[in-house]
Amino acid sequence: HVDVEESAPTAAPPEERPIGYGRLKRKEDPRFVRGKGNYVDDVLLPGMLHGAVLRSPFAHARIVSIDTSAAEAHPKVKAVITGKTLEGLGLAWMPTLSMDTQAVLATDKVRFQGQEVAFVVAEDHYAARDAVELIDIEYEPLPAVIDARRAMDADAPVIRDDKEGRTDNHIFDWEAGDPEAANAVFERADVVVRQEMLYPRVHPAPLETCGCVASMDPVEGKLTLWETCQAPHAHRTLVAMVAGIPEQKIRIVAPDIGGGFGNKVGIYPGYVCAVVGSIVTGKPVKWMEDRSENLMSTSFARDYHMTGEIAATRDGKILGIRADVLADHGAFNGTAQPTKYPAGFFHIFTGSYDIEAAHCKVTGVYTNKAPGGVAYACSFRVTEAVYLVERMVDCLANELGRDPAELRMQNLLRPEQFPYENKTGWTYDSGDYPTTLRKAMDIAGYEQLREEQRRRRAEGKPMGIGVSFFTEVVGAGARKHFDILGLGMADGCELRVHPTGKAVVRLSVQTQGQGHETTFAQIVAEELGIPPEDIQVVHGDTDQTPFGLGTYGSRSTPVSGAAAAVVARKVRDKARLIAGAMLEVSPDDLDWEKGRWFVRGDPSAGKSIQEIALAAHGTLELPEGVEGHLEATTVYNPPNLTFPYGAYICVVDVDPGTGVVKVRRFIAVDDCGTRINPMIIEGQVHGGLADGVGMALMQLIGFDEDGNCLSGSFMDYLLPTALEVPDWELGYTVTPSPHHPIGAKGIGESATVGSPPAVVNAVMDAIGVRHADMPLTPSRVWHAMHGGVGAP
Ligand code: MCN
Ligand code: CUN
Known part of the structure; x- marks a missing residue:
């Protein structure tokens, strides 16, 4: 039966009428709620063996020797694979999604804590784990590069000395926009505000960790690989290219996936090891990582050190925006993004505003941290871009003594400017920004909130109202401009x-x-x-x-x-x-x-x-x-990307004694063009808003100065629960994409992209400080309030 919720807006005008029965309950949910989902770890094959990875305890160290004899002598062990074994097969290194190379199992050096060094295949999971402990490795520790700002120092140790002729940790320089035009507007601007900010390293942390089951049929020569994977076809081509198995003899199956959030885009060394393990033993091999392995070694997100500059006239007209970014890519450049764009789609950083000029420069460096990057509902670095511009607009409002919502309203692109070509090469397909911001302000009761804030301030109770307005860019291709490892995005x-x-x-x-x-x-x-x-x-x-x-x-x-x-x-x-x-x-x-x-x-x-x-x-x-x-x-093959957008308003109360932030209200008005299933859209937005609160207030993959990862469990890496988030207040507007057959734009990452700056803007508004970096933990907020870290 078609189950249409009572509240389905069937009386809405045609352009707002959802597609194909609207709020249809999810067809996949009966199996999930009854425990009948089929995840990779549910795959059981006759004779299946189990793999476990030995990981580096050091962030940077030379491998002196590896002794696997005790592990091999374990009665339940079927194979021990090291970098040496893989070297013999030409598989010790694999290509990354950014055309770099990554060690599958370390041969020369380890380059981050948690890096894969050896792989044990045994009769059961416990035996494999036990045998991992029996491998004896002698390391010669080396100084590590942990702070990206030190990576290019003359005396910084060279991390990628595996690459011929490498004498530093530089990966790329990339820029977009027009530097001369930007300089010109900055010179004639009445006001220029500059702010440094860090978008810290965070992690997508899906509930299901990463893993696979590899089954090589020795007779047919056919490999079947069940994987936690967001891109099965791309993986098949990659496996064919890396392992030399003919593509028609490879079958990738991504069964039910327990959350990806970008974590399951790439290929991890464990997958390659499981395939090799299956080839070596002639049996299927399962490898499933645990939570700490997931947090410490798989694709992180962000780690962008940004300096923003915004130029405006005295009456608040924004003229230009500049950004200078240092991107920490970890030990191997494994970020997923189209080949042309090493900084992803960061060059959407001009945001939703009608400006005259823009320029951004991004430098990527290696550090002794886990590789990956981009992941965590980011739309290819749009998260960082939106955070930068939306913080900068608030810094400008602060400088000019203007209301941040009103300042945005003054500068937003107007409906008649669409399709709008921005200053860094994007063509925004459609939008009616002022209507969306107005709607969010109406739902929030913006004027009354400001009233209330004045009252509470007088009573010594810090309350903050944070606004953000974001424009996303999602839906790559066209294939001519967007590819991953040469595969066009159609x-x-x-x-x-x-x-x-x-x-x-x-x-x-x-x-x-x-x-x-x-x-x-x-x-x-x-x-x-x-x-x-x-x-x-x-x-x-x-x-x-x-x-x-x-x-x-x-x-x-x-x-x-x-x-x-x-x-x-x-x-x-x-x-x-x-x-x-x-x-x-x-x-x-x-x-x-x-x-x-x-x-x-x-x-x-x-x-x-x-x-x-x-x-x-x-x-x-x-x-x-x-x-x-x-x-x-x-x-x-899409003619253009789609540009969803939204207006978010966050209301927080800050405890002046402890610095604890309580998100009291959160209003989100999204426009993703034609809405297919409003219930699913709301679910996507709810999830992304929770992510945003998490990143803004509590999430950080941190390291000590030796490169020990300090966030290897959910005791240290905090996911927000129902207790930390308010009842979301959602609204929507509908501006169909003109080139999409049904006018739909993406929604899956909008809220993660748009919400962190709203929360941070709200906290800064509450405590009267221009900027402090995420995560805004109680101690960081307290110090910011008392003139410490992050004070202007
Ligand atoms: N949708 C809709 N109407 C629209 C747009 C989307 O009804 N106008 C629906 C879609 O049909 C789809 C869902 O909303 O069912 C999300 O669609 P879309 O925006 O196209 O995003 P994707 O399906 O490509 O999902 C990817 C996106 C990304 S990149 C991350 S990261 C993320 C996200 O989705 N990971 C998620 N949301 C997630 N949600 C869950 N539950 N788990 C993840 O791992
Ligand atoms: Cu950037 S995370 Mo989603 O694109 O898979």
Whole structure:
């Protein structure tokens, strides 16, 4: 049954009417709530062995010797794999998503604490762990580079001396915008505000850690790899290239995924080791990391040291923005981003404002920390960009003594400026920013809140109101401009309507909790009039789905969602030809209404899509040029990205005695164009807002000066719970994307991107300080209030 919630806004004007039954309950949830999900760790194969990784205790050390004899003598151990073993197979190093190299198992040096050094395969998980302890390694510790700002010092130890001729820790310099134009506006500006800020290292921390089951069939030579993975097809191609296994003999299966948040985009050494373990032992090998391994060694996020500058006239017109960034990429440059853009999409840092000039410069460096980067619902570094510009606008408001909402209203792009070409090369597709900000202010009761704040201040109770307005850029391709390791970011889709009128749609993207099994059925349902429960969504298995680059950067709806709409329209066009033959009229004389073709002027003479499907598979004489059956395929290559946006307002109370921040209210008005399933959208926004509160107030992957990771468990790396977050107050506006077939933009990362600056702006507003860095823990807030760290 189609379960439409009472509150579905069915009376809304057409452009606001959700797609394909709106608030449909998630088709995937019955199996999750009944404990019937099938995660990688649920995969059990006959004779399966278990792997465990030995990791480096040092951040930087030379490996003097490795003695595996005691581990090999363990009665349950089947294989011990070291860097030496892999060297023999040409697999000691693998390419990263940024075209760098990463050690699979260390051979020469370890370069971060937690780096993979050896891999044990044993009969059970416990034996594998025990045997890891039996491996004896002699290390010669080296000085470590932990602070990125020291990475380019003349006396800094060279981390990547594995690369020929390397004498420093520099990775890249990259810039966007026009430096001369920016200089010119900064010179004639009345006011220039400059602020340094750190977006600290954080971690996506999905509830399910990373892992895989590798099964090499020695007879067929076929590798099946069950993986926690956001991009199965890209992984298959990579595995083929790295391991030299022919691509048609590789099957990647991403079963149910317990959260990805960017953590499951890349390939980790454990996956490669499990594959090698299976080849060596002739048995399937499972490897699943634990929580500490996940936090310490897999893809982190952010770690951007930023200096922002904003130039304005005295009456508050923003003229230009500049940014100078030092990017800490850890020991191997493993960030996931399109090849052309080493700093991801950071150059959207001009935000939502009508400015004259902009320039940004980003330098990437190696440090002795875990590799990865970009991950954690970031839309390829849009998180950092939005944080920078939204903090800078507040710094400007502070300098000018202006209300931050009013200052934003003055500078926001106006609806008639769209499509808007910004100063760093993006073309914003559509937007009505002032309406969205106004709506957020109305829901918040902004004027009354300011009143209340004045009252409370008089009583010595610090209360803060933080505003942020963000523009995101999601939905890469086009393939010409956006690729990962040379693979263009376009996505295939296949749709078959079976004889009984039930359909199967096959996607190249991969849900990790976003609800694709529901929303993609809704897209097809909207286009064909087949009810969503009659449409099966297949994804996450390279043997069953068309090629495409997977789910990250909130690209599923903008790219794969578009492919689903296009393929459904192809099927509808074919159905028209068949309906013409069935009704013995010209297809040109047929009109479509949801679910059926009928004769123009005679609505009673028509054929439903189900009747047409049966006829397409039956004995009907099909018209010239029409093949039997009812199916289609497509590859969607987007003409532009989509630019969702939103206005967020956060209200906090700060305890003046302890510095504890209480987020009292949070208002979020998002615009993701046409809304497919409002309930799922709200869920995405709720999750992202919680992430934002977490990053702003409590999350940090920290290190001591020797490079020991101080955040290796959930005792130290804090995830916000229901106690730390308020009841979210959501609103929305709808500005469809003009180039997307159904007008939808992405939503999966909007709230994570937009909310941290709202929280930080609120805390700064409460305590009357210009800037303090995240996470705003009680001690940091207290010190900021009392003129310590972070005071202006
Ligand atoms: N949607 C909709 N209407 C729109 C836009 C989206 O109904 N106009 C629906 C989509 O159909 C989809 C969901 O909202 O079911 C998210 O869609 P989209 O914005 O296209 O994002 P993706 O599906 O590509 O998801 C990726 C994004 C990313 S990159 C991270 S990181 C993140 C996020 O999604 N990871 C998540 N949200 C997550 N949510 C969960 N539960 N788990 C994760 O790992
Ligand atoms: Cu940056 S995390 Mo999401 O794009 O997979």
